[in-house]
Amino acid sequence: MINGKKVLAIIPARGGSKGIPKKNLKLLKGKPLIAWTIDEAKQSQYIDKLIVSSDDDEIIKVSKEWGADVPFKRPPQLAQDDTPGIAPVLHAVEQFPDYDYVVLLQPTSPLRIVEDIDGAIALCEAREVNSCVSVTQSSTPPQWMYEIDENGFMKSILPQMNLPYQRQKAPTTYELNGAVYVATKKSLILKKAFLQEGTLPYIMPQNRSVDIDTYEDFIYCQVLLEHQ
Secondary structure, three states: OEOOEOEEEEEEOOOOOOOOOOHHHOEEOOEEHHHHHHHHHHOOOOOOEEEEEEOOHHHHHHHHHOOOEOOOEOOHHHOOOOOOOHHHHHHHHHHOOOOOEEEEOOOOOOOOOHHHHHHHHHHHHHOOOOEEEEEEEOOOOHHHOEEEOOOOOEEEOOOOOOOOOOHHHOOOOEEEEEEEEEEEHHHHHHHOOOOOOOOEEEEOOHHHOOOOOOHHHHHHHHHHHHOO
């Protein structure tokens, strides 16, 4: 709870991972991937209820073993490859309507720490905004990014005026890192998105911003943990 407002945290973890089979249960430094998020969320001073939303019996079992509440099994239609990411969040909110803030914590961000979770919640409340999401500084200037057109030629995604010739000369930009999403329940139901007009950024360092999607991401996380 923060300033008398109740906080619901949701960890969405479906079983049908394609890139890395059983990704949410894969051991990272001897601990299931999802457990890294559960452990940090349990330390939050603001989260009143932490739940895991999953369609997978093994994920449900492991989540309970690590101390998360799994109050329901996610319906199969909300666990498909093309299911919008917000759908299971809204489904969970329907089951628990008596909360003021909703926090989404993806299990693919194992290096995020409790200070990041509580920092984003506190920022949202202190600034009296509807939403706050975690970001990290972009490693590549967007002016250096290209598409490849239908003829196989490079096509800049931004106008090439004032193209920075050094990274240090480029404007500082930020990208979503997928670690923490916070929104008021009312705005989330209305907008059906955490990214809304007037969303605040919670800036995280790159070494806590790895979003595991590939085996290479997994290995990179292992290396970072070994050198902590």
